[in-house]
Amino acid sequence: MDETVVFISMFNLESQKHRSIMYRRIRSFFDERGYLEIFTPTLSPTLIPESTIQNFRTRFLNEFVAERDFYLIPSPEIFMKEVLASGSPSVYQISSCFRNSEQLGRVHNPEFTMLEYYTLGFTDRDSIALTRELITSLLFDFSPSCLKRDFTVMSVRDAVQEYAGCDIDELQDVHDLIAEARRLGQEPADDESWDDVFNRIFITYVEPSLPQDGIVVLTDYPYQIECLASKQKDRPYRNRWEMYIGGMEVANCYEEETSCSRTAEYYRNEAVRLTEERRGTSLPVPAVSKDFPSLRIPASSGVAIGLDRLLMCLTGKKDIKDVLLFPFEDLLHVNY
Amino acid sequence: MIKAGQIDKGTALLIKGQPFICIEREFVNPGKGSAFVRLKLKSPSTGQVLSETMKSQDNAEDITVEDRDLQYLYNDGTNFAFMNVETFEQIEVPMASFPDYQYFMKEGETYRATFWEDQILDILIPAKIVFTVAEAEEAVKGDTVQGATKYVTTETGLRVRVPIFIKQGEKIRVNTETKEYLERVNK
Numbered sequence: 125m126d127e128t129v130v131f132i133s134m135f136n137l138e139s140q141k142h143r144s145i146m147y148r149r150i151r152s153f154f155d156e157r158g159y160l161e162i163f164t165p166t167l168s169p170t171l172i173p174e175s176t177i178q179n180f181r182t183r184f185l186n187e188f189v190a191e192r193d194f195y196l197i198p199s200p201e202i203f204m205k206e207v208l209a210s211g212s213p214s215v216y217q218i219s220s221c222f223r224n225s226e227q228l229g230r231v232h233n234p235e236f237t238m239l240e241y242y243t244l245g246f247t248d249r250d251s252i253a254l255t256r257e258l259i260t261s262l263l264f265d266f267s268p269s270c271l272k273r274d275f276t277v278m279s280v281r282d283a284v285q286e287y288a289g290c291d292i293d294e295l296q297d298v299h300d301l302i303a304e305a306r307r308l309g310q311e312p313a314d315d316e317s318w319d320d321v322f323n324r325i326f327i328t329y330v331e332p333s334l335p336q337d338g339i340v341v342l343t344d345y346p347y348q349i350e351c352l353a354s355k356q357k358d359r360p361y362r363n364r365w366e367m368y369i370g371g372m373e374v375a376n377c378y379e380e381e382t383s384c385s386r387t388a389e390y391y392r393n394e395a396v397r398l399t400e401e402r403r404g405t406s407l408p409v410p411a412v413s414k415d416f417p418s419l420r421i422p423a424s425s426g427v428a429i430g431l432d433r434l435l436m437c438l439t440g441k442k443d444i445k446d447v448l449l450f451p452f453e454d455l456l457h458v459n460y
Numbered sequence: 461m462i463k464a465g466q467i468d469k470g471t472a473l474l475i476k477g478q479p480f481i482c483i484e485r486e487f488v489n490p491g492k493g494s495a496f497v498r499l500k501l502k503s504p505s506t507g508q509v510l511s512e513t514m515k516s517q518d519n520a521e522d523i524t525v526e527d528r529d530l531q532y533l534y535n536d537g538t539n540f541a542f543m544n545v546e547t548f549e550q551i552e553v554p555m556a557s558f559p560d561y562q563y564f565m566k567e568g569e570t571y572r573a574t575f576w577e578d579q580i581l582d583i584l585i586p587a588k589i590v591f592t593v594a595e596a597e598e599a600v601k602g603d604t605v606q607g608a609t610k611y612v613t614t615e616t617g618l619r620v621r622v623p624i625f626i627k628q629g630e631k632i633r634v635n636t637e638t639k640e641y642l643e644r645v646n647k
Contacts (some may be wrong), residue, residue: 174492226487226489227486227487227488311514313518320515323493323496324496326490327488327493327498327513328513331490345492349491349492349493350492401517
């Protein structure tokens with residue numbers, strides 16, 4: 125394409141050019157490293173139970189087959205892990221994902237694009253180095269210079285110590301954590317769970333204080349926040365990290381749980397929580413896959429990156445609408 | 461009682477027995493965590509701003525408020541004095557609770573105020589107000605991008621950047637949120 129083309133349009137076509145270049149670079153980055161690009165469905169009859177994610181539900185109708193509910197995937201994880209368990213090489217995918225009921229605004233669009241890559245034999249730490257190389261390969265000449273600097277890697281424990289002034293190693297008992305939250309000025313209920321009290325502290329004191337001008341990777345998340353990242357031996361943490369760019373959450377990584385029994389335990393707990401929390405509300409309770417916990421997931425590390433947010437960072441945009449041709453908020457106001 | 465997730469900008473709440481008005485509301489979903497709301501709440505009596513984080517499912521005590529029309533009389537440097545246009549009763553409000561509001565208070569004008577029992581929680585400033593230019597400064601030179609402009613001061617002491625043709629004694633309409641000049645008002 126002629127680089128000097130000037131777009132005069134109501135659409136932000138310039139951002140599409142950057143998006144297209146970014147996708148091409150992502151594909152060549154992983155292709156050169158021997159990953160297989162896969163294409164899995166965005167409509168699924170079951171999901172992995174995640175009580176904190178709201179879903180879009182739709183209905184399959186057919187004259188000859190029983191009708192049933194399908195869900196727009198909140199991430200392609202359920203299918204990608206099935207491919208991994210079947211004996212595939214390391215895989216990656218760029219796919220549309222859907223999350224319902226989230227705040228609309230500067231950094232959210234209910235339909236968004238996710239890059240997920242799973243690397244066989246990798247720890248979550250190995251994925252930090254890989255992600256660093258990936259982001260370096262995606263930089264434009266005009267990308268903000270703070271993206272060219274090294275990542276700041278810090279543990280969640282150190283971040284909480286730095287910005288909230290308390291040591292979560294010493295606050296493993298929920299009563300101690302509640303007392304600390306109250307000392308800080310928060311008002312958790314007496315029966316609040318450890319992870320909820322922790323999140324109160326985290327989003328009030330830690331997240332807003334993270335450096336605003338570079339890439340920060342927070343590692344070693346408390347094990348009490350249940351997810352499919354493996355637990356560390358002898359320490360109350362999981363092998364999980366989250367990447368923030370300019371204070372915005374952009375990526376999440378697990379060293380994947382490989383034990384079927386622990387995956388099944390997560391499934392049971394999360395499915396109960398999900399059903400309880402949504403009882404009496406209009407929120408859909410997605411069906412959960414019965415087979416998923418018995419998948420033999422190989423030792424691997426998976427990273428999910430929100431590509432719309434990453435594109436915002438790479439091109440210095442402050443609003444997700446600036447990287448989308450048809451932002452959801454505009455669709456919301458279309459007349460019919 | 462309302463759920464924290466239903467609190468919006470302008471919602472009046474009772475926190476530890478004190479009324480607060482929500483001035484900012486943001487939903488936050490920490491990775492793999494429950495939904496929270498981050499609130500900025502302002503106390504109308506002290507001007508104090510609280511940052512509160514609540515789970516969207518938490519209960520909050522909301523209070524029923526009522527709007528009444530007040531005529532602005534004067535300020536004595538510490539308090540604004542208003543008169544209730546229905547009861548003719550005079551009410552004083554500490555200026556510290558409403559910083560910068562003195563620039564938008566015109567004597568004799570009527571303002572809508574939000575009350576909880578007998579306490580003023582909020583005073584509504586109209587989006588646009590017409591002011592008289594009390595003082596006009598020399599034009600700012602060299603600004604060719606936005607056209608030639610200068611500063612004027614209104615009868616309430618608000619400094620506004622205006623086009624150079626605006627003279628002392630003229631009336632101008634101002635956007636009260638951005639404090640920007642909108643247009644000259646011809647009588």
